[in-house]
Amino acid sequence: MLDLLIIGAGPTGLYGAFLAGLRKLNAAVIESSGESGGQLTAVYKDKHIYDIPGFPKITAKDYIDGQMKQYERFKKEVPIYYHQEALLIVKKDDYFVVTTNQTVFETKFVIIAHGGGGFVPQKLKLDKTFDNIIYFMQDLNTYKGKKMVVLGGGDSALDWALDLLDHTPDVTLVHRRDEFRALEATVEAFKQKGHILTPYIVSDVLGDGNTAHKIVLKHAKTHEEIQIDCDYIVVNYGFVLSKSKLEEWGLTGEKGLIHVDSTMKTSVDGIYAAGNGIDYPGKIKLISTGQGEIATAVQSITNLLFPDKSKNFEHSTTLIKD
Numbered sequence: 001m002l003d004l005l006i007i008g009a010g011p012t013g014l015y016g017a018f019l020a021g022l023r024k025l026n027a028a029v030i031e032s033s034g035e036s037g038g039q040l041t042a043v044y045k046d047k048h049i050y051d052i053p054g055f056p057k058i059t060a061k062d063y064i065d066g067q068m069k070q071y072e073r074f075k076k077e078v079p080i081y082y083h084q085e086a087l088l089i090v091k092k093d094d095y096f097v098v099t100t101n102q103t104v105f106e107t108k109f110v111i112i113a114h115g116g117g118g119f120v121p122q123k124l125k126l127d128k129t130f131d132n133i134i135y136f137m138q139d140l141n142t143y144k145g146k147k148m149v150v151l152g153g154g155d156s157a158l159d160w161a162l163d164l165l166d167h168t169p170d171v172t173l174v175h176r177r178d179e180f181r182a183l184e185a186t187v188e189a190f191k192q193k194g195h196i197l198t199p200y201i202v203s204d205v206l207g208d209g210n211t212a213h214k215i216v217l218k219h220a221k222t223h224e225e226i227q228i229d230c231d232y233i234v235v236n237y238g239f240v241l242s243k244s245k246l247e248e249w250g251l252t253g254e255k256g257l258i259h260v261d262s263t264m265k266t267s268v269d270g271i272y273a274a275g276n277g278i279d280y281p282g283k284i285k286l287i288s289t290g291q292g293e294i295a296t297a298v299q300s301i302t303n304l305l306f307p308d309k310s311k312n313f314e315h316s317t318t319l320i321k322d
């Protein structure tokens with residue numbers, strides 16, 4: 001029987017794993033994908049983050065690598081099991097049975113750090129599928145010298161289009177309106193070297209087999225059609241939240257977000273939550289706030305498991321000797 005099972009290995013869950021190790025809890029983490037890092041790994045690996053305390057500027061990948069290095073000290077005591085999606089959480093007498101797509105865990109406490117339950121990119125509506133229509137860019141070197149078409153008008157679309165210009169001169173940004181939601185400065189920076197087409201709507205994609213070669217665009221006002229050659233089409237129409245498991249897990253919340261109290265306890269005794277998937281008055285969705293929340297959750301659980309120990313709270317400077 002585990003003391004604690006953490007659901008999700010994003011920046012919140014990973015920090016929770018480290019703290020559970022530090023507090024000597026018999027804990028484990030389950031992660032539905034094959035990698036840790038949550039949104040930082042899945043959505044913006046190569047982007048710089050500027051608001052993590054102690055790091056004036058760091059890429060999302062380097063930050064998660066750092067978190068993994070910090071966690072590794074406790075990897076035997078607090079293993080991370082990948083490709084394990086939490087499906088059901090059922091309360092037995094004084095413990096929980098968490099059923100995943102692969103197995104079953106028994107645990108005294110649960111922390112949900114699932115980032116809101118998974119988000120999926122808004123898809124480009126087409127009758128056919130092509131392998132070179134992509135929704136995430138992992139390694140920008142893949143696009144060196146390629147003809148890139150980026151779809152979208154928000155900050156991420158413009159950021160990606162700008163980042164691509166460091167790897168290829170042939171970047172076309174297509175947006176259905178003349179106005180952009182992205183910052184004006186970013187749009188201006190892109191215009192210096194990139195090509196913008198507005199107001200255009202995608203009317204078709206032409207290709208052989210699974211590879212798209214041309215994108216057909218229709219002018220939103222004149223309806224005139226043009227075709228552009230492409231090696232990759234990068235779609236950035238934003239994300240939609242996949243169905244939250246909030247109700248299935250019997251938790252109180254709203255719009256898929258779990259309500260917690262000041263100890264990060266949910267409406268069910270023994271289940272705590274932290275990170276992007278929770279809500280309370282004043283909640284902001286940042287890496288740093290999620291990590292603060294899981295520190296509170298791990299400590300709240302430690303206090304319940306070991307009431308005597310909690311009277312003498314010890315810092316890492318005391319607990320780690322090497």
Ligand SMILES: Cc1cc2nc3c(=O)[nH]c(=O)nc-3n(C[C@H](O)[C@H](O)[C@H](O)COP(=O)(O)OP(=O)(O)OC[C@H]3O[C@@H](n4cnc5c(N)ncnc54)[C@H](O)[C@@H]3O)c2cc1C
Binds near residue numbers: 007035084086286
């Ligand atoms: C483009 C972009 C830029 C951003 N820039 C910044 C920034 O500059 N500064 C900042 O502070 N924040 C930034 N953020 C926000 C930041 O990424 C989030 O606040 C952070 O990722 C939240 O971490 P989390 O661990 O709570 O959730 P997530 O990162 O979403 O991680 C949740 C993890 O749980 C897993 N999971 C989900 N459901 C299950 C399940 N049922 N079973 C098992 N595992 C599950 C997921 O696969 C995922 O790995 C940005 C976000 C985006 C999209």
